[in-house]
Amino acid sequence: xxxxxxxxxxxxxxxxxxxxxxxxxxxxxxxxxxxxxxxxxxxxxxxxxxxxxxxxxxxxxxxxxxxxxxxxxxxxxxxxxxxxxxxxxxxxxxxxxxxxxxxxxxxxxxxxxxxxxxxxxxxxxxxxxxxxxxxxxxxxxxxxxxxxxxxxxxxxxxxxxxxxxxxxxxxxxxxxxxxxxxxxxxxxxxxxxxxxxxxxxxxxxxxxxxxxxxxxxxxxxxxxxxxxxxxxxxxxxxxxxxxxxxxxxxxxxxxxxxxxxxxxxxxxxxxxxxxxxxxxxxxxxxxxxxxxxxxxxxxxxxxxxxxxxxxxxxxxxxxxxxxxxxxxxxxxxxxxxxxxxxxxxxxxxxxxxxxxxxx
Amino acid sequence: xxxxxxxxxxxxxxxxxxxxxxxxxxxxxxxxxxxxxxxxxxxxxxxxxxxxxxxxxxxxxxxxxxxxxxxxxxxxxxxxxxxxxxxxxxxxxxxxxxxxxxxxxxxxxxxxxxxxxxxxxxxxxxxxxxxxxxxxxxxxxxxxxxxxxxxxxxxxxxxxxxxxxxxxxxxxxxxxxxxxxxxxxxxxxxxxxxxxxxxxxxxxxxxxxxxxxxxxxxxxxxxxxxxxxxxxxxxxxxxxxxxxxxxxxxxxxxxxxxxxxxxxxxxxxxxxxxxxxxxxxxxxxxxxxxxxxxxxxxxxxxxxxxxxxxxxxxxxxxxxxxxxxxxxxxxxxxxxxxxxxxxxxxxxxxxxxxxxxxxxxxxxxxxxxxxxxxxxxxxxxxxxxxxxxxxxxxxxxxxxxxxxxxxxxxxxxxxxxxxxxxxxxxxxxxxxxxxxxxxxxxxxxxxxxxxxxxxxxxxxxxxxxxxxxxxxxxxxxxxxxxxxxxxxxxxxx
Numbered sequence: 001x002x003x004x005x006x007x008x009x010x011x012x013x014x015x016x017x018x019x020x021x022x023x024x025x026x027x028x029x030x031x032x033x034x035x036x037x038x039x040x041x042x043x044x045x046x047x048x049x050x051x052x053x054x055x056x057x058x059x060x061x062x063x064x065x066x067x068x069x070x071x072x073x074x075x076x077x078x079x080x081x082x083x084x085x086x087x088x089x090x091x092x093x094x095x096x097x098x099x100x101x102x103x104x105x106x107x108x109x110x111x112x113x114x115x116x117x118x119x120x121x122x123x124x125x126x127x128x129x130x131x132x133x134x135x136x137x138x139x140x141x142x143x144x145x146x147x148x149x150x151x152x153x154x155x156x157x158x159x160x161x162x163x164x165x166x167x168x169x170x171x172x173x174x175x176x177x178x179x180x181x182x183x184x185x186x187x188x189x190x191x192x193x194x195x196x197x198x199x200x201x202x203x204x205x206x207x208x209x210x211x212x213x214x215x216x217x218x219x220x221x222x223x224x225x226x227x228x229x230x231x232x233x234x235x236x237x238x239x240x241x242x243x244x245x246x247x248x249x250x251x252x253x254x255x256x257x258x259x260x261x262x263x264x265x266x267x268x269x270x271x272x273x274x275x276x277x278x279x280x281x282x283x284x285x286x287x288x289x290x291x292x293x294x295x296x297x298x299x300x301x302x303x304x305x306x307x308x309x310x311x312x313x314x315x316x317x318x319x320x321x322x323x324x325x326x327x328x329x330x331x332x333x334x335x336x337x338x339x340x341x342x343x344x345x346x347x348x349x350x351x352x353x354x355x356x357x358x359x
Numbered sequence: 360x361x362x363x364x365x366x367x368x369x370x371x372x373x374x375x376x377x378x379x380x381x382x383x384x385x386x387x388x389x390x391x392x393x394x395x396x397x398x399x400x401x402x403x404x405x406x407x408x409x410x411x412x413x414x415x416x417x418x419x420x421x422x423x424x425x426x427x428x429x430x431x432x433x434x435x436x437x438x439x440x441x442x443x444x445x446x447x448x449x450x451x452x453x454x455x456x457x458x459x460x461x462x463x464x465x466x467x468x469x470x471x472x473x474x475x476x477x478x479x480x481x482x483x484x485x486x487x488x489x490x491x492x493x494x495x496x497x498x499x500x501x502x503x504x505x506x507x508x509x510x511x512x513x514x515x516x517x518x519x520x521x522x523x524x525x526x527x528x529x530x531x532x533x534x535x536x537x538x539x540x541x542x543x544x545x546x547x548x549x550x551x552x553x554x555x556x557x558x559x560x561x562x563x564x565x566x567x568x569x570x571x572x573x574x575x576x577x578x579x580x581x582x583x584x585x586x587x588x589x590x591x592x593x594x595x596x597x598x599x600x601x602x603x604x605x606x607x608x609x610x611x612x613x614x615x616x617x618x619x620x621x622x623x624x625x626x627x628x629x630x631x632x633x634x635x636x637x638x639x640x641x642x643x644x645x646x647x648x649x650x651x652x653x654x655x656x657x658x659x660x661x662x663x664x665x666x667x668x669x670x671x672x673x674x675x676x677x678x679x680x681x682x683x684x685x686x687x688x689x690x691x692x693x694x695x696x697x698x699x700x701x702x703x704x705x706x707x708x709x710x711x712x713x714x715x716x717x718x719x720x721x722x723x724x725x726x727x728x729x730x731x732x733x734x735x736x737x738x739x740x741x742x743x744x745x746x747x748x749x750x751x752x753x754x755x756x757x758x759x760x761x762x763x764x765x766x767x768x769x770x771x772x773x774x775x776x777x778x779x780x781x782x783x784x785x786x787x788x789x790x791x792x793x794x795x796x797x798x799x800x801x802x803x804x805x806x807x808x809x810x811x812x813x814x815x816x817x818x819x820x821x822x823x824x825x826x827x828x829x830x831x832x833x834x835x836x837x838x839x840x841x842x843x844x845x846x847x848x849x850x851x852x
Contacts, residue, residue, distance in 0.1 A: 016759060018766040025748035026769065027760035037521070037744060038809055044749035052745040060742060197596060200704035202711055228743040257698065264690045268597055270679045271553045271686065274805055275597050277743070281801050282601025285733060289605075289713040 024049070035230050035273040043240050050237050054225050055090050061211050063181075063223045066097035070179045071172045074102040074123065074131070076116035079183030081123055081245035082234050083226065087181065088127050101175060105167045106135035107160055108143025109251060116246040123244065134171040136163055140326060148252065150332045156252040159329075162321045166313055169220045177220075184224040187231040187265070190276045193283035194261050202288065209283035218314050230276060360664070362386050375639050377662040384643050391632060391640045395441045398628040401610070405626060408577050411449055411458040422459040425576040425623070427567045430465065430478050430651045433659070434629050435582030437637050439463070440646055441628075442580070443486050446496055455493050459577075464500045464570055466563050468541060474651045475501075482649050502570065502827055505540050507562045510827060511819035515726050517798065519807050519814040520779055522746055524737045526798040527782050528726065530820065537817060547813065554810030556682040557598070561728045568616050568729075570827045576623045579614075583627050586634035589705040590687045597683055600802035603730045605712045617729055617821045633702065635662045660692070725800035727807075729821060736801035 021042075022030045028042035034049075041049065058064060072087060074080045087100055104120050107113050117133065124131040137143050140163060147159050172180050193208045195201070207213065214221035226234065238245055268275040307313070308320035315321070361370040362383035371383035382390060400406050408422040415421070426442065428435050442461060449457045467475045479499070487497040514537060518527040531537070539547065541562070549555040571579050583591065588608070595604055614621040629637065638661035641647050678686065691702060715733045723732045751757055763769045799807070807816060 018763050018768050021759060021763050022748070024746060025751060025756070025760070026763040027751045027756035037524075037740075039746075042749075048749040049745045049747075052747070053743060056745065057743065194593070194596065197593065197705055197708050198698075198701055200708045202708060205708070260690070260694050260698075264686070267678045267681075267686045267690075268683060271551065271681065271683060272597070272805075272809065274599075274809055275683075278599030278802070278805055279596055279601075281599045281736075281739065282596040285602035285715045286604075287713050287715045288711055 032236060035232060035269070036277055038273060046233075047237060047240055050229070050233055051086065051089065051093075054086055054229065055094060057211070057228055058090065058096075058225050061223075063212065063225060064096050064098050064179075067099075068097075068179060069099045069101065069175075069177045070181050071101050071103040071132075071168075071175065071177045072129075073168055073180055073182040074104050074120045075183075076104075076119035076123070076246040077183070078235055078238050078243075078245045078247065079185055079226065079231075081119070081243050082238050082241075083181065083183040084123055084127055084129065085241065085243055087225070088129065100129050101177060102129050102131040103168060103171050103175070103177075103180065104131065104133045105164050105171065106133055106137070107164065108136050108145055110145055112248065112251045113144075115248070119244060119246040126244065132171060132175055134167055134174075136167065139163075139167055139170060140322070142326070142329060144252070147329060150329055153252055154256075157258075159325055160252070162325055166320075166322045169218075169313070172220050180220055180222050182222060182224055183226055183234075185226040185229050185231050185234055186276050186280060189224070189227055189283070190265060190279035191258060191261050193279050193286075194265070195258060197286075198261065199257070205286055206288055208286075209280055215314050228277065228280070364390070374643070374665055375662055376664050377633070377636055377639070381664070387639065388643060391437070391636060392441055392444065394631040395438065395628045396445065398626070398630060399445075401626075404624065405578065405610075409445075409458050411453045411456050415456050421457065422577040423462060423575060424459050425462045425464060425567070425571045425574065425579045427563075427579065427581065428463050428465050429582070430475055430649060432582060433634070433637050433641050433646075433650065434584050434587060436646055436649055437640050437644075438580060438582040438629055440486070440640075440644060443490070446490060450490065450493060457494070457496060460496050460498065462498045462500060462574060462576060464502065464567060466502050466504050466566055468504045471651060478649050478651055500570070500828075502566055504559075504562060504566070506827060507566055507824075508538055508540065508544070508819055510825040511821070511823045512825070513820040513823040514817045515798075515820050517726060517807070517816045517818060518782065519804070519816075521808055521814055524740045524744075524804065524808065526737060526804065527779075528798045531817070539817070548811045548816060550810050550812055552680055553682040554806060556684065557806055557810075565616075565729060565821055566827065568614065568621070569821065569824055571614075571623050572616050572619060572621050573826050573828045578623050579625050581625060581627050582629055584629045584632050584634045584637050585706055586691065586702050588627060588630055588709075589702045590684055590691060592705055592709045593687050593690075594684045595802075597687070598802045599805055600728075600730070600800065602715050602733045603800070603802075604709050605714045606730065608709055608712075615731075617724055619822075630706065633662075635660050639663045719797055721796060723797040725803050726798050726820070727803040727818060728800060730800055732797045732800050734801065735797050736799060736804045737797075739801065740804075 016029045020029050022028050022045050023039045024041055024045040028044060030040035031043050032046055033040050034046075064070065070087075072080065072084050074084055084100070084102060087098075090096065091098055091100065102120060102124055104117060106117060120131060120133075123129075135143075144156065144160055148156050151159060168180050168182075172178070189209055192204075196205045196208045209227070211225075211227045212221055212223045237243075265275065265279075272278070306315055306317070308315040308323055309318050310323040311320060313320045313322065319327075360373045360381055362373045363381050364386035365371050365383060371385065373381035374384050375382045375387045377387075377390075399409050408424065412420040426435070426439060428439055430436065439461075446457050446459075446461070465475060465479065483499065487499070490496045512533055514531045514533055516529045516531050518529075519525075520527070541559070545555050545558065549558065567579065570576075591607070592604055595601060595607065608627070610624055610626045613624055638659045641650075642661060642663060676685070681689070694701060714731070717731075718734045719732060724730065725732055751760055764773075807814070
């Protein structure tokens with residue numbers, strides 16, 4: 001009897017069935033099913049489609065002008081890392097002629113932001129882009145850890161959201177940049193549409209899906225090139241392109257109400273995977289009725305472009321939201337404190353560690 | 360605990376607690392009645408419809424109102440009960456005259472016929488007969504849901520190109536072999552419960568509206584509570600039908616059905632009431648016995664102090680088996696404790712919405728749901744979706760591509776592309792590449808593309824629907840109830 005060598009189980013080529021092939025190229029094995037249209041795609045087709053769709057969004061909405069300097073809001077997370085990578089790639093590929101700067105905000109959350117900023121610093125080297133970091137401590141003399149120790153963990157997102165938005169604008173203004181690009185994706189956009197309806201935020205309802213936002217009188221405009229990109233696809237793209245990103249969620253609790261909307265959308269996706277883009281489509285068609293003029297009522301007309309009397313930042317009221325929050329915080333600041341006290345640093349991290357303890 | 364609404368001298372025991380107030384049975388019934396009647400008197404149009412107008416013999420002095428009664432839904436039953444009491448009051452106060460008559464329309468399917476018959480018999484005997492003995496106030500109509508497929512002479516053949524989201528449609532005269540029943544349609548096309556529920560809802564809605572159009576009704580009274588309306592609003596947003604919210608809630612304008620302008624308006628008299636209040640009303644007035652699909656031991660969430668809800672013993676549905684509306688209902692139930700005013704906020708916000716400005720050249724109606732189309736859905740999706748492949752690079756990829764081409768899948772794809780090309784070139788076909796004649800709204804395009812098995816759907820053309828008024832009650836068994844009902848229907852005694 002002749003000897004038959006055993007087949008090599010490791011290097012044996014796997015046979016791809018025709019039904020497993022990508023629905024676009026029909027020549028490579030499909031790896032993902034796109035939630036948007038349920039098509040099965042291979043890695044190469046997915047990456048090409050993903051990049052081209054973002055390029056199309058940029059071009060169709062005329063997001064950039066040649067020679068423009070743009071600041072990418074970089075947190076080190078998946079969205080902003082993919083955004084920085086993508087803008088550099090598309091700028092080189094399609095010659096937008098823009099100058100990209102990474103702009104990071106250090107909120108002062110020990111055990112979270114310090115680690116994610118380390119990722120941004122690595123990204124800076126990997127992509128060869130300039131990086132500027134502005135901190136809450138420098139701008140407001142408060143860190144998020146200090147704020148949480150005074151105001152409690154429940155309101156952390158309110159403070160962080162207001163200060164970070166303002167910090168990005170202030171940072172961009174200091175760098176002489178008038179365009180901040182953020183990594184808000186389709187999931188964020190859909191969540192916002194739902195939350196604005198659920199909370200009855202009529203003032204924001206019509207603008208909840210705007211890809212470019214700018215207040216009149218403000219030198220800074222913001223844009224969201226990932227408006228139509230699913231979070232899942234962003235994560236997959238980062239994975240396939242082996243991008244270096246920081247994947248831990250903020251150690252402070254996410255806003256409770258947003259959490260409920262997120263959970264609701266997760267359930268909806270199980271039934272209708274396209275629901276995220278469907279919600280955005282609905283959001284684009286939400287229009288408010290014209291207001292009836294009421295002569296009896298004294299109408300205080302809101303003027304877009306008002307300035308805060310304290311700090312000079314854009315505000316719809318006399319005092320901007322950040323100054324109002326700071327005023328409240330200052331009242332609660334301890335009169336006497338231990339010098340070089342670090343007990344509040346990383347409070348959230350400790351809390352998270354305690355939560356995970358089991359006996 | 361005492362009722363906070365009774366006069367201080369004679370306070371009854373409280374049985375219901377709602378909106379931080381305690382009510383006795385009588386005060387709660389009055390509270391619910393007032394909420395509904397306030398909506399029925401919301402503007403001059405509805406005030407003139409519902410109040411008694413003198414002289415009585417003046418033409419048009421008695422309005423014809425359509426009340427779609429679903430015996431599986433508490434809202435429409437409670438609405439019917441309140442309207443019944445209102446009519447009774449009007450007859451007492453105005454010497455047997457009423458401001459309006461009611462056409463009750465119940466849509467049934469074969470499976471639910473026997474139980475609907477039994478419940479309607481009870482309802483006719485207990486509620487309607489008393490008033491109809493004096494005057495013909497209630498007219499009961501039944502329509503088989505399959506009439507939607509049987510009553511049209513033309514079908515739209517909708518073909519979806521799932522690669523480019525283009526829609527082709529061709530009109531077709533109906534042969535008997537084309538006629539399908541609802542059950543066949545649902546099993547042939549629907550992939551999940553959600554798409555099934557969506558199609559059923561579209562069909563019922565159109566049957567009701569078509570009936571109101573033909574029957575010459577002045578208004579349709581929908582039994583949606585505030586909770587139900589909020590659920591529908593959020594569901595519309597989720598299904599990509601946000602543009603339809605303003606039309607759905609509109610009770611100021613006359614309705615349209617396809618291309619037809621209607622002479623009726625839609626009204627939601629229960630929109631100020633929460634579903635828990637409606638369920639409590641149902642318990643107090645002992646109306647649950649008229650409902651179908653309700654276990655006697657299972658009481659839905661309510662705001663009664665004495666008779667709390669009992670959770671269903673049946674297993675909770677898996678999320679993937681739920682419909683979008685059910686997921687939304689569950690979401691509202693889950694967050695109601697922490698965010699109590701969310702339901703009223705959603706409705707208040709939606710009431711502030713207007714119809715969006717149309718981006719298409721020619722005004723079009725969706726051939727599936729009959730709603731107005733504002734943007735070309737195919738163009739919108741194509742703008743944000745790329746379908747061009749990454750080039751073939753290696754010999755192995757080339758080999759796999761050839762293998763695919765020669766396979767059954769590849770051949771059927773080639774055939775599909777050739778067929779689409781032929782359809783595109785056929786001058787008798789319309790397709791949505793231009794904005795001239797858009798066939799489907801965004802929500803229905805996605806419904807067909809993601810939840811429907813066959814991308815080739817035969818759907819009745821509503822404009823060619825025959826008269827449903829003649830077809831209603833076309834059922835021997837149901838006629839037995841109506842015969843009993845018609846004894847006194849000739850006029851006043």
